[in-house]
Amino acid sequence: xxxxxxxxxxxxxxxxxxxxxxxxxxxxxxxxxxxxxxxxxxxxxxxxxxxxxxxxxxxxxxxxxxxxxxxxxxxxxxxxxxxxxxxxxxxxxxxxxxxxxxxxxxxxxxxxxxxxxxxxxxxxxxxxxxxxxxxxxxxxxxxxxxxxxxxxxxxxxxxxxxxxxxxxxxxxxxxxxxxxxxxxxxxxxxxxxxxxxxxxxxxxxxxxxxxxxxxxxxxxxxxxxxxxxxxxxxxxxxxxxxxxxxxxxxxxxxxxxxxxxxxxxxxxxxx
Amino acid sequence: xxxxxxxxxxxxxxxxxxxxxxxxxxxxxxxxxxxxxxxxxxxxxxxxxxxxxxxxxxxxxxxxxxxxxxxxxxxxxxxxxxxxxxxxxxxxxxxxxxxxxxxxxxxxxxxxxxxxxxxxxxxxxxxxxxxxxxxxxxxxxxxxxxxxxxxxxxxxxxxxxxxxxxxxxxxxxxxxxxxxxxxxxxxxxxxxxxxxxxxxxxxxxxxxxxxxxxxxxxxxxxxxxxxxxxxxxxxxxxxxxxxxxxxxxxxxxxxxxxxxxxxxxxxxxxxxxxxxxxxxxxxxxxxxxxxxxxxxxxxxxxxxxxxxxxxxxxxxxxx
Numbered sequence: 225x226x227x228x229x230x231x232x233x234x235x236x237x238x239x240x241x242x243x244x245x246x247x248x249x250x251x252x253x254x255x256x257x258x259x260x261x262x263x264x265x266x267x268x269x270x271x272x273x274x275x276x277x278x279x280x281x282x283x284x285x286x287x288x289x290x291x292x293x294x295x296x297x298x299x300x301x302x303x304x305x306x307x308x309x310x311x312x313x314x315x316x317x318x319x320x321x322x323x324x325x326x327x328x329x330x331x332x333x334x335x336x337x338x339x340x341x342x343x344x345x346x347x348x349x350x351x352x353x354x355x356x357x358x359x360x361x362x363x364x365x366x367x368x369x370x371x372x373x374x375x376x377x378x379x380x381x382x383x384x385x386x387x388x389x390x391x392x393x394x395x396x397x398x399x400x401x402x403x404x405x406x407x408x409x410x411x412x413x414x415x416x417x418x419x420x421x422x423x424x425x426x427x428x429x430x431x432x433x434x435x436x437x438x439x440x441x442x443x444x445x446x447x448x449x450x451x452x453x454x455x456x457x458x459x460x461x462x463x464x465x466x467x468x469x470x471x472x473x474x475x476x477x478x479x480x481x482x483x484x485x486x487x488x489x490x491x492x493x494x495x
Numbered sequence: 496x497x498x499x500x501x502x503x504x505x506x507x508x509x510x511x512x513x514x515x516x517x518x519x520x521x522x523x524x525x526x527x528x529x530x531x532x533x534x535x536x537x538x539x540x541x542x543x544x545x546x547x548x549x550x551x552x553x554x555x556x557x558x559x560x561x562x563x564x565x566x567x568x569x570x571x572x573x574x575x576x577x578x579x580x581x582x583x584x585x586x587x588x589x590x591x592x593x594x595x596x597x598x599x600x601x602x603x604x605x606x607x608x609x610x611x612x613x614x615x616x617x618x619x620x621x622x623x624x625x626x627x628x629x630x631x632x633x634x635x636x637x638x639x640x641x642x643x644x645x646x647x648x649x650x651x652x653x654x655x656x657x658x659x660x661x662x663x664x665x666x667x668x669x670x671x672x673x674x675x676x677x678x679x680x681x682x683x684x685x686x687x688x689x690x691x692x693x694x695x696x697x698x699x700x701x702x703x704x705x706x707x708x709x710x711x712x713x714x715x716x717x718x719x720x721x722x723x724x725x726x727x728x729x730x731x732x733x734x735x736x737x738x739x740x741x742x743x744x745x746x747x748x749x750x751x752x753x754x755x756x757x758x759x760x761x762x763x764x765x766x767x768x769x770x771x772x773x774x775x776x777x778x779x780x781x782x783x784x785x786x787x788x789x790x791x792x793x794x795x796x797x798x799x800x801x802x803x804x805x806x807x808x809x810x811x812x813x814x
Binding site: 286290332333334340341342343344345347348350351352353354355356357358360362363365381382385386388389392 | 528549550552554555557559560562563564565566567568569570571572573575590591594595598599600601
């Protein structure tokens with residue numbers, strides 16, 4: 225059912241622009257983490273163009289919804305979504321990883337409006353998101369906090385400290401999205417240090433769990449709207465490198481960078 | 496800037512001053528919250544919890560999320576005081592302190608309790624003598640080590656009002672009031688507690704009163720020792736340290752490792768700008784089993800040990 229205010233077409237348009245623009249950044253810098261950028265892109269486009277309450281002109285607005293990129297290496301996705309959302313002009317993207325750029329290889333909130341906290345070492349964003357959700361509960365605010373982790377990232381123990389605290393405190397305005405692409409830097413998650421059954425783990429920690437196709441904006445919108453009286457974990461099943469045939473499901477594209485030919489092919493596919 | 500109150504008799508646990516000042520600040524500012532790791536008792540926060548039950552966040556025995564939650568609370572507009580035994584606060588969650596607090600530059604106050612060798616016989620797992628070396632290089636993080644109850648209260652009040660990350664290093668060791676007329680607390684500015692031109696003793700925290708005792712003893716031998724209270728380890732008061740170096744001999748004293756702490760900071764600065772013998776009094780590394788008193792005596796954190804270090808520094812200067 226298509227409604228006049230259906231955000232899905234806009235989300236798809238933004239996600240396409242993000243992938244193309246992020247891949248150009250990675251190509252020009254010859255640095256980056258495009259595989260994880262592309263697995264998270266549709267989730268982030270859905271959040272910023274269909275779910276979250278924010279005002280790019282007031283990045284410190286107390287009542288804003290927060291998005292925390294816990295897998296801080298996926299800056300291609302983060303910087304393009306913040307740019308698309310209006311936090312800074314597009315020419316800033318041209319400086320990606322250049323000397324003294326605001327667009328460091330991992331995000332810094334002091335350099336760039338819209339970045340909520342500095343991430344990079346894994347297992348940091350989720351605990352900070354729990355703190356933001358506690359602050360919201362203490363002040364009676366209705367803002368929501370969204371945090372996106374990689375799936376391999378959940379091997380870091382600090383995440384499970386955070387999961388315990390959030391479950392214990394029933395932080396119902398906190399949503400964790402696990403970018404479940406099943407690949408980490410070197411190999412599959414399940415062959416490295418397995419996470420399954422991930423849903424049961426989070427339920428045991430006191431969380432509502434929803435499993436969703438992380439590349440389907442309509443399904444994501446529905447998942448984000450799930451009523452809950454406790455923190456919610458969206459296990460978003462995704463494909464690392466989604467959208468470019470030679471990148472999909474290849475661990476080597478975790479921090480692989482394209483040559484000119486690969487870049488041209490990707491631009492042909494991303495339409 | 497307040498001045499020190501007149502002397503109270505006897506020894507004091509600075510945690511009383513910490514919690515009294517914190518409660519005053521919290522009563523005046525609703526944004527102040529406390530985050531603990533099951534450390535309500537050891538942080539003396541029982542009465543705070545009674546007065547402000549909703550504003551004490553106990554995350555359980557989980558230091559990584561404790562510090563991360565502090566950063567998140569700051570993002571959400573709170574002024575969090577994250578209070579835990581300093582060995583765990585700084586060691587277990589060092590990367591959170593680095594990335595989430597210092598690098599992200601969040602307005603979080605880290606309060607290290609029972610620092611140094613306060614846990615005595617419990618051993619090096621529970622000692623926190625490495626914290627200066629770990630935290631001193633962190634950009635944005637002010638490191639403060641109060642010497643007595645008055646300074647503890649001043650430091651807490653300053654931290655509550657200051658916009659930026661702070662590490663307050665507190666102790667449970669009883670200390671006397673430091674009584675010096677006109678003493679003021681200004682972060683980043685060392686206090687000259689006693690004038691002297693033969694040697695300068697730079698002390699912090701629980702060792703300041705011992706440095707004063709040593710200076711009095713040295714005066715009996717005709718040695719005029721300047722005594723500085725280095726309550727701020729980062730940023731260091733470069734000017735006061737270089738002026739101290741011009742006495743020709745320096746002793747540093749800290750309830751911490753002699754590697755990388757106050758002594759290390761002073762040696763870095765003086766070697767570049769005013770080379771001078773620097774004798775560092777502190778702990779050489781992991782220490783054997785013993786009480787706090789025994790450890791202080793054994794490693795020269797005492798009137799006699801500090802005076803001896805001063806004589807060594809002066810002798811090296813004359814060579």
